[in-house]
Amino acid sequence: MVEAAGPREAETRAQDGLPVRERLLAMLAIGLAMTMAVLDGAIVNVALPVMARDLAVTPNAAIFVVNGYQIAVTAALLPLASLGDILGYRRVYLAGLAVFVAASLACALAPNLEALIAARIAQGLGAAGVMSVNIALVRFIYPHRMIGRGVGNTALVVAVASAAGPTVAAAILSVASWPWLFLVNLPVGLTALAVASRTLPATPRSGARFDGLSALLNALTFGLLIVGIDHLGDPGGQGRALAVLAAAGLVGVVFVRRQMRLTAPLLPVDLLRIPAFALSMASSILAFAAQMIAYIALPFYFQDVLHRSSTEAGFLLTPWPIAIALMAPISGRLADRYPPGLLGGIGLALMAAGLGAIALLPPAPEALDIAWRLALCGLGFGLFQSPNNRVIITAAPRERSGGASGMQSTARLTGQSLGAALVAVIFGLTHGLGTGTAIGHALWWAVALALLGILTSVLRRVPVR
Secondary structure (H helix, E strand, O other), X not given: OOOOOOHHHHHHHHOOOOOHHHHHHHHHHHHHXXXXXXXXXXXHHHHHHHHHHHHOOOHHHHOHHHHHHHHXXXXXXXXXXXXXXXXXXXXHHHHHHHXXXXXXXXXXXXXXXXXXXXXXXXXXXXXXXXXXXXXXXXXXXXXXXXXXXXXXXHHHHHHHHHHHHHHHHHHHHOOOOOOHHHHOHHHHHHHHHHHHHHHOOOOOOOOOOOOHHHHHHHHHHHHHHHHHHHHOOOOOOHHHHHHHHHHHHHHHHHHHHHHOOOOOOOOOHHXXXXXXXXXXXXXXXXXXXXXXXXXXXXXXXXXXXXXXXXXXXXXXXXXXXXXXXXXXXXXXXXHOOOOHHHHHHHHHHHHHHHHHHHHOOOOOOOHHHHHHHHHHHHHHHHHHHHHHHHHHHXXXXXXHHHHHHHHHHHHXXXXXXXXXXXXXXXHHHOOOOOHHHHHHHHHHHHHHHHHHHHHHHHOOOOOOO
């Protein structure tokens, strides 16, 4: 005789994912919003010279259009993830998406640099609302046995959008002015809002109080950290950069000590005590730093060393994101069946091999010589990312999914910032030795980071559940 399920068991089963149709629509909404949020982190870089001319400002001043967005996203991720735990992930996601769409319109209509920077900061806050809880929502959209597949689909969107940013920007600017970089978000964002409001699942609320002081300390810590990292590559501003980083460290110590006294910390230090979670975070930072080094260094290699045009350089880079797009869904399915530490270690080993092979390219390589090496990097990164993200979200208790999701996005942005700073520092230290030498050093640093990521990945002992 089969025993009837109790109310709590019945509720748990009812919440184990959405029906197939609703699941597909919910993931469509998440995919559209994540594409916009990630694209807008990279798409503006290409247009900065044009913006500077149109707004009659210096290039150095125009850089704040990029930095303002990056700082806002990084500083707001964990506070908004905490709000997701308190108010429900659906509410935070929809509010973030609405702010992002409205801020996109404000960016397009900005009459001067100050208004554009303010709108970009607002846009970054909206993007943080989307990024902070997207993986947490995946945990409620997909059945538990299929979480790896859902994480893989999200990783696919993030990887392709990150890599496609410069190409999309160039395509838009070839037929329209820079405000259209933001106006294209309106129809996409409104569509995502309409679909998300109907399909995203309601999630439990913790009932805890929002810690405003922790949110302020978090914003100061990560804001100062990003500013300091960004200035490390400036030969004349390294002293100031070190002072800013020291200030970030001091505020960070106060922030962490406060979190350790709280039962529901904004910075999930309790989750970092879980070995699998902490090692997955470290692996993510290392992998994204290695990838960002290559993404920044290779265009210089193609254009300044191989003397290819910017269009040719764009085409030469495409095997990497294409390989990620092919591997991410496969690795998501593998993550539901095999140990994630093993899959992640194999993926980073492939990526390290590809990066090393790029560093050892002959003086005048053919396009095919370059393509297979970049494809190997992309296959390795794609194999690594989905299993790693699956561990980050499933190692945390279900009610702490928001904190885990915010940490996952924070790890990605921190890794990318560190990678960019490393390239700037390496280029500065090797100034005068030639572009090819500087790029070679940068690529070997990327190899070293990927190898270190293998170690943190295989140290995990996480059974597939």
